[in-house]
Amino acid sequence: MPSTSLAQPTWRSYIRAALAIARKDTIVFFRYPANALFRVIEPIAWLTPMYFLGKSFAGSAGNTGFAAYTGTNDYMSFILLGAVLANYIAAVFWGMGYALKSEMDAGVLESNWMAPIPRALLLVGQTLASLAITTFNSAGMLLLGWLLFGFQVSGNALAAALILIPMLVALYGFGFAFAAIVLLMRDANTMVDVSNYLISMLAGSQFPVQVLPRLLLPLSLALPLTYGFDAIRALLLGVRPLLALHYEIAILIGFMAVMTPLGYFVFKRIERYCQMRGTLSMH
Amino acid sequence: MDTHIAEPWRAGRSLATELRAVLMIARKEWMIFRRYPSWVIALFIWPVLMPLAYIFTAQALGGPGGESLTRFQQLTGTRDYAAFIVLGSILWMWLNMTLWDVGMYLRNEQMHGTLESNWLCPTWRVSLILGGALTKLLVSVAFILISLLEFRVLLGVHLLAGNVGLALLALLLTIPIVHGIGIAFASLVLRFKEANAMVFLVRGIFMIFCGITFPVAVLPGWMQVIAAVLPLTYAIHAVRAALLANAGWAELSADLLVLGAYAIAAPLLGYILFGIVERGARRRGDLGQY
Numbered sequence: 238m239p240s241t242s243l244a245q246p247t248w249r250s251y252i253r254a255a256l257a258i259a260r261k262d263t264i265v266f267f268r269y270p271a272n273a274l275f276r277v278i279e280p281i282a283w284l285t286p287m288y289f290l291g292k293s294f295a296g297s298a299g300n301t302g303f304a305a306y307t308g309t310n311d312y313m314s315f316i317l318l319g320a321v322l323a324n325y326i327a328a329v330f331w332g333m334g335y336a337l338k339s340e341m342d343a344g345v346l347e348s349n350w351m352a353p354i355p356r357a358l359l360l361v362g363q364t365l366a367s368l369a370i371t372t373f374n375s376a377g378m379l380l381l382g383w384l385l386f387g388f389q390v391s392g393n394a395l396a397a398a399l400i401l402i403p404m405l406v407a408l409y410g411f412g413f414a415f416a417a418i419v420l421l422m423r424d425a426n427t428m429v430d431v432s433n434y435l436i437s438m439l440a441g442s443q444f445p446v447q448v449l450p451r452l453l454l455p456l457s458l459a460l461p462l463t464y465g466f467d468a469i470r471a472l473l474l475g476v477r478p479l480l481a482l483h484y485e486i487a488i489l490i491g492f493m494a495v496m497t498p499l500g501y502f503v504f505k506r507i508e509r510y511c512q513m514r515g516t517l518s519m520h
Numbered sequence: 521m522d523t524h525i526a527e528p529w530r531a532g533r534s535l536a537t538e539l540r541a542v543l544m545i546a547r548k549e550w551m552i553f554r555r556y557p558s559w560v561i562a563l564f565i566w567p568v569l570m571p572l573a574y575i576f577t578a579q580a581l582g583g584p585g586g587e588s589l590t591r592f593q594q595l596t597g598t599r600d601y602a603a604f605i606v607l608g609s610i611l612w613m614w615l616n617m618t619l620w621d622v623g624m625y626l627r628n629e630q631m632h633g634t635l636e637s638n639w640l641c642p643t644w645r646v647s648l649i650l651g652g653a654l655t656k657l658l659v660s661v662a663f664i665l666i667s668l669l670e671f672r673v674l675l676g677v678h679l680l681a682g683n684v685g686l687a688l689l690a691l692l693l694t695i696p697i698v699h700g701i702g703i704a705f706a707s708l709v710l711r712f713k714e715a716n717a718m719v720f721l722v723r724g725i726f727m728i729f730c731g732i733t734f735p736v737a738v739l740p741g742w743m744q745v746i747a748a749v750l751p752l753t754y755a756i757h758a759v760r761a762a763l764l765a766n767a768g769w770a771e772l773s774a775d776l777l778v779l780g781a782y783a784i785a786a787p788l789l790g791y792i793l794f795g796i797v798e799r800g801a802r803r804r805g806d807l808g809q810y
Contacts, residue, residue: 271717282724287577289734293595294581294588302583312581427558431565434573443573444580 246353254354258362259369266370276370277377280320281385287316287443288386306445308477313386315474319442321375322466325408326440328371330433333412336363337420356508357501360416364409390473397472400486403493404465410497417507441466446479461492528644541643545651553655563659567667568674571609574733575602575675595735598764603677607763608732608756610667614660615698615752616723621659622702623719625652627709636807645798646791649706653699660698664691679763686772687762693779694755700786707790707797710807726752751782 267273291300291312304310337360340346350356382388419425439446439453440462449457457463464485471478471485478485528538553559578601582589586599593599626649629635638648671677701722709718726732729743730752736744747753758775761767801807 275717275720279720279724282720282727285728286574286733289738290574290578291581292738293734294578294592296588296591300581300588302586302588303581305583305585305587306580316577425558427562427565430562431569434569438569438573438576444577448576448579 251354251358254352255358255362255365258359259365262363262366263369266366276374277381280324280378281381284313284316284320284382284386288313306447309474311389311474313382314388314390315445315470315476316443317379317382317386317388318390318470318473319466321379322404322462322469323437323440323442324371324375324378325405326437326442326462327433328367329408329412330415330429330436332367332371333360333363333409334415334419334425334429336360336367337416338425341420357413357504360413360504364412368405368409392471392473392475394473397469400465400468400472400489403486403489404462407461407489407493407496410493410500413500414503415500417504420511421507436460436462439463445476461488464488527646531644533642533644538644538647541641541647542651542654545648546654549652549655550658553659563663564666564670566613567610567663568670570613571605571733574605574609578602578605578733595737600677600764602671602675603679603764604760605733606667606671606675606677607679607760608730610664611694611752611756611759612723612726612730612732613667614664615701615726616719617660617663618653618656618698618702619705619719619723621656622649622653622699623705623709625649625656626706630710630807639807646794649703649794653702656702657695657699682763682766683768684763686767686769686776687759690755690758690762690772690776690779693776693783694751696783697751697755697779697786700788700790703787703790704793707794710801711797726750729753730756732756751779751786754778754782 291303294300294302299310300312301310303312303315307315309315337346340349349359352359379388419429422428439449439457440460441457446454446457446463446467458479464480467476467479468482468485468489470476471482480488528535578592582592582601589599589601592601596604598604626635629638639645641648668679671679705718705722712718729739729747730736730750731739731747736747736753736757739747754775758772758779761772761775765771
């Protein structure tokens with residue numbers, strides 16, 4: 238078997254390093270079993286009030302008011318799909334955004350950065366772990382959603398998964414830039430928390446964006462994620478899309494094409510800035 | 521030795537001395553709060569942000585012309601779903617803040633390595649918690665006032681139109697309940713350590729059963745039984761009825777009596793639980809472990 242030593246970098250050694258980082262993150266995640274379990278259960282605590290809120294508006298013909306906006310009266314499947322996609326946004330903001338900060342707090346960032354691999358690879362490894370853990374959590378959440386709220390989809394799951402790919406690549410590209418910004422700001426909890434909540438809300442994770450007031454609607458429509466949420470719901474639930482699907486897919490591909498290199502560029506600039514200022518270990 | 525740090529009436533310390541200790545701890549906590557501007561900023565942002573998602577969802581469920589609002593009105597007595605949700609959310613956020621702040625107070629001291637040294641002070645240990653709780657209470661009052669103001673200005677939701685006096689009475693009775701729950705929670709966190717998971721569990725139970733964003737009447741029977749045991753259900757119902765339906769004493773007396781009973785029971789329960797956990801931690805010698 239040819240050597241994949243990190244001292245002689247090759248694509249294989251890079252892949253090995255990324256997988257080792259992903260494995261490390263996965264082990265850390267499952268070392269706190271109660272927290273891991275609550276990552277699946279906690280969203281149900283937020284979704285259950287939505288379910289009963291829907292019940293308090295439902296007449297004998299179901300949620301006709303909701304159907305007038307969306308084309309479906311299955312509001313719980315609409316919200317559950319939004320919650321799954323919002324999980325990935327939260328993973329990028331909290332997981333990726335705090336990836337470097339957590340290492341800084343634990344005092345291992347400097348030693349990790351001495352490793353003979355490109356520094357962006359540290360984030361690639363964390364991205365892989367984050368994607369795997371979030372997918373695992375989301376699957377658990379959908380299973381609970383199916384058991385408790387009758388979650389069901391009827392459309393083309395493969396096409397929806399294909400649409401998810403450019404959206405996730407773009408999101409994690411943004412995560413690179415965001416991780417670097419958090420590294421720069423250090424005390425960024427409120428910024429991360431508020432940004433995560435606002436972006437999920439404006440993208441329509443819980444409701445059709447048509448209900449937003451005039452002041453907020455342009456912000457929502459300016460977010461490429463809004464079209465990702467919309468296209469996936471259109472394919473899986475038969476919801477009336479905001480734009481024709483091919484336009485929404487083009488927006489997502491454009492988002493990916495811009496955000497991925499931009500995220501990498503911002504990360505490199507801030508990394509250099511931190512090195513020059515010598516603030517890597519300060520927190 | 522134990523008598524020096526026992527209850528003030530047994531240890532021969534005056535209540536004025538104990539009060540001074542409480543105020544000193546409150547001052548220390550206030551200084552820490554002010555040192556983190558992002559905490560102050562959060563106080564202005566979350567009151568509006570958290571209920572917004574539920575309000576927009578309710579708007580979507582109501583339909584473009586509000587055609588589904590009739591059913592909501594039959595269940596709640598009001599078409600003003602925004603005010604209905606805002607009132608429930610404010611009370612829930614208050615409990616959530618108390619769980620995080622009072623509940624995590626001892627845990628944070630434990631994590632910082634200062635709990636054991638604080639425990640050695642010749643002060644009643646309950647004063648240590650009361651001092652922390654006093655600052656959080658001030659922050660909570662600020663939070664509620666900011667919420668009322670922001671909803672009035674930003675969303676035009678006017679919450680002070682009904683029977684403000686009885687709503688205020690319900691809120692006053694809720695203060696010892698929320699802090700009693702907070703102290704009981706702090707004791708459990710001290711014992712079981714996994715604080716985040718416990719906050720998620722406790723606040724989740726209140727979120728699901730107390731009718732924060734929906735009328736309790738839509739819950740299935742077994743869930744309504746659980747809702748009837750939780751004090752926040754009565755607080756939310758009383759405040760909503762007073763402010764949105766201008767309910768008087770005759771309609772609210774039952775809720776207020778239950779709240780009064782909980783206002784005595786919850787701090788007592790917190791105190792007893794704290795005593796048990798504290799004694800257990802000293803016996804096992806794991807007070808400083810986390």
